[in-house]
Amino acid sequence: xxxxxxxxxxxxxxxGYIPPGNINLTLAQLTINxxxxxxxxxxxxxxAIEVFFTFGMMRFARWISSDVDIDTIKLGNFQxxxxxxxxxxxxxxxxxxxxWLNRDKVNxxxxxxxxxxxxxxxxxxxxxxPVQIPFWLFFGNxxxxxxxxxxxxxxxxxxxxxxxxxxxxxxxxxxxxxxxIQEKFTLSSRLINKSIAIFLYCLAxxxxxxxxxxxxx
Numbered sequence: 510x511x512x513x514x515x516x517x518x519x520x521x522x523x524x525g526y527i528p529p530g531n532i533n534l535t536l537a538q539l540t541i542n543x544x545x546x547x548x549x550x551x552x553x554x555x556x557a558i559e560v561f562f563t564f565g566m567m568r569f570a571r572w573i574s575s576d577v578d579i580d581t582i583k584l585g586n587f588q589x590x591x592x593x594x595x596x597x598x599x600x601x602x603x604x605x606x607x608x609w610l611n612r613d614k615v616n617x618x619x620x621x622x623x624x625x626x627x628x629x630x631x632x633x634x635x636x637x638x639p640v641q642i643p644f645w646l647f648f649g650n651x652x653x654x655x656x657x658x659x660x661x662x663x664x665x666x667x668x669x670x671x672x673x674x675x676x677x678x679x680x681x682x683x684x685x686x687x688x689x690i691q692e693k694f695t696l697s698s699r700l701i702n703k704s705i706a707i708f709l710y711c712l713a714x715x716x717x718x719x720x721x722x723x724x725x726x
Contacts, residue, residue: 514657557673
């Protein structure tokens with residue numbers, strides 16, 4: 510049963526990081542500009558934070574123990590979904606702007622480069638990842654209600670470890686793919702950086718349009 514619990518955690522979180530977002534696009538940029546060594550520092554640090562984050566959210570989902578409608582959860586006068594989208598808008602705009610401003614700056618990876626910077630970056634983005642709150646509120650509650658996993662401490666710990674492995678596998682896939690694309694098509698780092706910045710702006714624009722539509726609906 511614990512093996513199944515672990516595999517469910519791996520599958521769910523890996524699935525969550527397949528769609529392009531601020532985390533995997535940032536990792537792709539880091540891989541292209543700094544190399545796979547730095548990418549691994551980011552991946553391991555981020556995945557470690559993900560383990561603790563998942564455990565906390567699964568404990569919260571266990572406490573709720575009922576069908577969760579994200580749009581009904583409020584913090585003060587604002588819906589949780591709105592606050593998450595608002596935070597992600599700001600984060601995506603800031604990250605897109607920083608990527609655009611540094612589009613011409615390419616750091617050649619060196620064997621002696623320290624991983625401290627990429628590790629810290631992974632920790633920061635692991636903490637500033639509010640989009641995972643509604644994700645685990647829904648899917649965490651789903652797997653508990655359908656008894657795919659038990660809610661004992663040991664089961665939730667194993668599930669959370671699987672979640673960390675899942676994010677690590679998905680992010681490694683992005684890093685490896687980014688490196689493959691750059692080598693295969695000999696794309697310049699400047700072009701890739703500009704493309705990532707534009708994509709981050711598009712994600713932010715999508716969230717803005719979404720909230721405008723909801724407001725006037």
